[in-house]
Amino acid sequence: MSQDNSGDDAGQDRYGKTVADVPDGSAVRQKEEKGKRRRLSSGFFRFIIVRFLLIIPTIFILVTLVFFVMRATGDPISAALGGRLPPAELRKRIHAAGYDRPLIVQYFDYLGGLLHGDLGRTLTDNQPVTSILTHYGAATFELAFLALIVALLVGIPLGKLAARHRDRVGDAAIRVFAILCYATPVFFLGLLFKLIFSVKFDILPSSGRCSLASEMQFDRLVSPTGFYIIDALQLGDAGVLADVLEHAILPALALGLLTAGVFIRLVRTNVISTFNSPYVEAARSRGVSESRLLSKHAWKPALIPIITVMGMQIAMMLAGAVLTETTFEWKGLGFMLSTYLKSRDFVAVQGIVILIAIIVSVVNFIVDVISALIDPRVRY
Template sequence: MSNSATTAAAGATKTTKPKKNHLSGGFFKFILIRFLLIIPTVFILVTIVFFVMRATGDPISAALGGRLAPDELQRRIHAAGYDRPLIVQYVDYLGGLLHGDLGVTMTDNQPVISILTHYGAATFELAFLSLIVALVVGIPLGRLAARHRDRAGDAGIRVFAILCYATPVFFLGLMLQLIFAVWLNVLPPSGRVDWTSEAQFARLVSPTGFYIIDALQLGDMSVLADVLRHALLPSLALGLLTAGVFIRLVRTNVISTYTSGYVEAARSRGVSEKRLLDKHAWRPALIPIITVMGMQIALMLAGAVLTETTFEWKGLGFMLSNYLKARDFAAVQGIVILIAIIVAVVNFIVDVISALIDPRVRY
């Protein structure tokens, strides 16, 4: 066979070779298994929360004990079924969960599900804005510190990161209020909006509870500006706390890939440092970064409790603090369960993203 025929045959073989499918059956099997793991995870968390909440007695005695006559207290306990065996209450509670019934609060007699839907939007909005702050501050500074390792800029960024994640969020919040609301008087100290914007939201037929979206529905840029002005300080307080973790995380992982063999080989070929960072060192460093970022997003919801209390931001964290003070275990249980579900879902999303970036994660 001539050389031209051999080349043509090789070319045909190369042409007919099927392309590698990155989204193979193994990927979808991995995703399915991770998704199914959400069910036992949430079930275990629900079970732990239920029995821990009942460890100090029934919810009615915890919330209203000492404020009702003994006969009235017993009547309410019996009416709510809290005098039945604990395992029977547990089975009934699981049945209610399957139908979307989380019970009724003891202190204000509201369905727990309505508390979650009404105040949950505020917490998610704060967490979303805080995440934007954390990503905008943490990732660029972490990459910059890695690129200028052991120089003055790197040292300054590391000090900034330590100050961010070592400062308690409530203290940082108080400092931001003191500087921007009291001394400079350029931002509001607390709340989600002024009363004038609140009145505007009351005109909406179907408000979402996400004030940014509701302001866009109104089409009033002054309301949107008011929402963002109120959100700036709490999102900075919570976002900078997480940004400190992101800076050190990005710096550490990018430096570790910078010293790997394939990056050194690319550097010896004369590849610029910027290209080394963007094309060679950044993507391999993403897997541990994304994993820890997912955990930080979940922890951000826990940090929202102190942040919302500091800024009187009426979300789930603010309400959780109030219900804990009132010992309203039914409300606390519902809020904690919702947060547990969010944590499980966030971990699932992180697993999916990690598998898309690096196929080795699937095996």
């Protein structure tokens, strides 16, 4: 007579496992979510490492191009001092600097110096290029930062306003303004600002980073940063700070409006694109107001391409700083670059270009990381 084993088998499945050994649905979901987060984290860090490593070949290629292009017309000493020295003295200086050696030997020596932080010495005033970069770099960074603030304060609100009033009079006026900002040469805009605000109305200074009295005040600082706004805050003198800001208004406006024109068109295009997406239409059908649709639903997805392009615009801003600083006699890297170009000091020009290339590469890396944090699709 067979025994009834139904009671013994009640707690087992068809594979012989007890029911208690089979995980429930919530445990499986938690395990899958942990695995997904682990994959996203590993993908994000892999993305960061790859983007960071790409900086090295980018800078290496640019350094190589700059080195050989600069020497395409001959050695730097002949280019800078040729015709102003007797031939014997010129040959002596060329030999002392090592520019009579094979070009490939000079190239590897230059790379070796770069690895040790040595960018050489300027030919016109015999200063270390690194001291030129540290002394004048702060002025360029300060101008670029202020111009970026102008670009964001003007470009983003006007772009959102144009998208909200699409194909109306306000939208058309803002688009014309954006085209004028982008198409007007920065040196022409700077000269126009100087004629209006400095010559005609005499309400803003036309050149320099500050007045002579403020520069004398900065000499009192034990450890100046080179950033005049920060140095003015260190002094605790409101008059010096106001003087520095007054000198910065026109250069920052001239350079910032150039980038603001790009931001206006970019913000408008992307916000309109997200306005037409299905999830925004669904929110609109539920009675969500247009202002809330713009600020809550359409704005964040439109940020991704804006942040991506922002890195390229910062690079353009550094390029535009050459003309802006020359126009307003703002003594930064752009001003010194034009000065050394005129004197054909290739060593100084080479060092400034390399520093700008490093800055642009690092900024683009930071922008890539921010884009990956906002949009996980960028990581793959």
